[in-house]
Amino acid sequence: MLELDKLVTLIHSTLADAIDIEWLVKLIEYVLIGVGFLALYAVLALILILLERKICAYFQCRLGPTRVGPWGLIQPIADMVKILLKEIIKIDKTDWILFKVAPFIVIMGSFCTFGALQFGKGICGVDFNVGLFYMIAISSLGVIGILLAGWASNNKYTLIGAMRSGAQLVSYELSAGIALLTMVVLSGSLQLSEIIEGQAKAWYIFQAPLPAFIAFIIYLIAGHAETNRGPFDLPEAESELTAGYHTEYSGIQFGFFYLAEYLNMFIIAGIATMVFLGGYQPFQINAEWAEGFNNIMAYIPTWAWFFGKVFGLILLSLWVRWTFPRLRIDQLLKLEWKILMPISLLNLLLMSVWVLIF
Amino acid sequence: MDNMQKYIQTLAPKAQFEEGGQYLTTTIEPDALRKVATGLKEKGFDYLMCLTGMDYKESLGVIYHISSSNPKEKETVIVLKTSTTNREEPAIPTVSDIWEIATYYEREAYDFYGIIFVNHPDMRRLFLREDWVGFPFRKDYVVNDEINPVPTKVPDPDDYEAVPSYSLNKEGKLVKKTKSLFENKDYIVNIGPQHPSTHGVLHLRTKLEGEIIKHIDPHFGYIHRGIEKMCESMTYPQMLYLTERLDYLCGTMNRHGLCMCIEKAAGIEVPARAQYIRTIFDELTRIASHLIGWACMCNDMGSITAFIYGMRDREKIMDIYEETAGGRLMVNYYVVGGVAQDIHPNFVNRVKEFIPYMRKMIEEYHTLFTHNPIAAGRMKDCGFLTKEQAVALGVTGPSGRASGWSCDVRKIAPYAAYDKVKFDEMLHQGGGTFDRYMIRLEEIEQSLRIIEQLIDNIPEGDCRAKVPAIIKLPAGEYYQRVENARGDFGVYINSTGDKNPYRVKFRSPCLSLVTALDPMCTEQKIADLIMISGSLDYVIPCIDR
């Protein structure tokens, strides 16, 4: 009833009725989708920024923004207005092409991944047959932007930040990838819509409780590390490297890094939701007595399920962010190469055996 | 003490001894200085407490306050004095190889008085810029903004690195040699002067290899306000207000030190009520200071929530201050002869409410941070300072006690009401970051214990002794130590009997803490440097004065 896929079909049929030329219809639809995604991206970033500021304030016995709009709700909009009009400083002795390109690469990487998320039944930008592979691949582009930013700024702090980030992202990419691969073994497909459809009866985390749960935890840790947020915020470790790799950026260029950081948090939570928690699928109990319950659950629209799960995971990530102190670089790498990586490899084996047996 | 006097006499036959002073005071020739210093070090006087440059108008001199790290009796301090009449090229042999901390103290004396320490390895200025003209603490120095204008340019990094040193040639003339501190290919990162975690404007030139620190060269003076020089033109009560701004986190304790020094010199008897109130206030300040120290250390390690928790609980102490004294950070409560006004009627109740609250909160800190695996993993096995190093560098206070050095002035030379209360001097043997972290939280508990014993027993009576309107100290030298939240804080006053002091010197415990950074952080990572400096909990304005 509240599903949005009908709206999508409605728009398509109206357009197709009104305009006869097929390519024009397609073009208009592409533009609409693009604009829609951009808007969603921006709005989500604003919501996430507010959410983080409010939640961290409550963790710290504070109130958070209260004075801009009711309960401070439009605080991020004020920030956006400010940051859009802030001067962009041109710095001498930088590699200026790379310096300018870097924030775009970072935001592009995160936006391209964003486009492949399945927000609800039938609401997604693209649905490749290798969707999951595409997401892993394209989300790693961001690290290039960070490395470029650190290098091009011609500043020792940014360089250290960039090097840390390179080491960190490349390492954690591995266990994140293997954790997802574990689930691909279970689902037998890389296409996101198929992965999600496979969870209609029960989410994957319940289908293979032990290996899926281990993979889920590993993915949460590794994904959290990939977003560069505490306790893994070494690349921008505020108390050590002033502002890390984006020390020299001002105005909207800095805004891009800022947005991408928040959206990456959303994307990681989104992937975890799709692969482990059934994406937009409602919570179902696979038993006869629970039919009424299942119907009620199914009544809640799919997009609400998706966003509900994603924000639940984001809350978890914020909780970790605002509780733990920062790791040191050697501890960070030790955690990945000596703990997470062997466990995830063993877990992959376990999952293969599990799939063979059950 | 008599045998020490004989011992010095054998080392330096020309030594002159002063009678009736607070400590055993000896004046010796510069030539005999190194012999006496080495002899004293052998006799166990391994802690150079304070080194003061002096301008006696006709001569320039240095005063050494030397103590032992392991005193057999109560407090053993020997004062050595030496001077030279040559004002153009005053040369005094260095003792930096005997007491390590003298490396920095002698640089300070050079900076203020232009006294050249022969064979000192690093004769740069400590506080002022290299292009500063003149030596501001000399009595004939004239403040002139045309000679020393507000600089407009940040100096070239190379200027920091030319290290001069002086030695005597065969004819007895000074020869200057210059060498470079770093090489061209070294990767040097400037941490500071404006950096979020240097706890003030400290400038650390750090040589890195990847993430690993190879050498740290600290630069001070970005907040050098010349407080000691200003004191020379102030009356004694006026000076009190500057002491709180030295180390603002233990303002009351510093002020306590100066008050006691003046009271001792002027022979003013402080009423018992004031002594009790002062002790309670000192301990409250210690708690507040340790809370900020804990909070900032957590913040340096990336845990912002812990930072806010510490600041939240500190506000309770600020409330107590405000009710009685009216001030928050600058309490401005102690005056010569007692305290400014009596305590507020609510004071006792509020303090009593605070004690159980604070105990509960320490439990929370342990849950939130101490038992956190990441925090514990980072703090353990990192940033060690041995007891020998601590003594050589004069690292006192919680950081010295974490290395196993029993250096609590409240125990060694009790003052105010400290001899009437029972408390433990917290000692750890490890000397690591975790020891320094824990010792602060343990000291908060001890402070609560002290307050608990005193709060119900504040005697009735005056809170302020009768003090003449104009305080004049009899001619002489006075030294007073107090234990502030960072260590052994000392006040040295040299009076000529006037209403202004002739020379004032504050012994800052924080300078030693910063100098300890280099031995502790070498071969550690940058992240550790930030954490270790958080665990040392220094306050830069206290160093720069």
Place this chain on the structure above:
Amino acid sequence: MEVKDIKIKSMKTEDFKDNEYLQQYIEELQKDGLNIATEKLDDLINWGRSNSVWPFTFATSCCGIEFMCVAAARHDFARFGWEVTRNSPRQADVIFVSGTITYKMAPVLKRLYDQMAEPKYVIAVGGCSISGGPFKESYHVVNGVDKIIPVDVYIPGCPPRPEAMLYGMMQLQRKIKLENFFKLPKKPNISNGQTEGGNK
């Protein structure tokens, strides 16, 4: 436009001091004639800027502790949306000069100010940065930070209470709300019987 038109949530114009100064400031601005067509846009821009002033973490001495108190639980300047303290001057909007500025620090502060991106504001916190404060007589203290960089708001005190800092920040918000985006930069020359805080 008049002073009473500057809206600050749950504060009345009479609650503020120095309204005459702001009135003079407005008149100075109006001499050049505000363009009516852009006024609404200006309002939006100024609303955004005044509500999202990110401070630079800068402190040299005592006042820095009170600045930390403003950020912490009891006083919490996050309510105003100011809690995003930036450690890089490039991303900060306002610098709280909290603490004494000495001769050695002065060029560093100037450089930090130059590194900030427009629009940038300066708040002089405490006696030391206003005039040298208790250290006025010293040979190594700059008597007033306005000798090096232009100051927007002065918050007196030694150190000022956290409430005073919040008040000073609201005064800065009022000042920002008068800006004319299409005619920046504009620093009117007003002598209000005190030292002039303009570009020197």
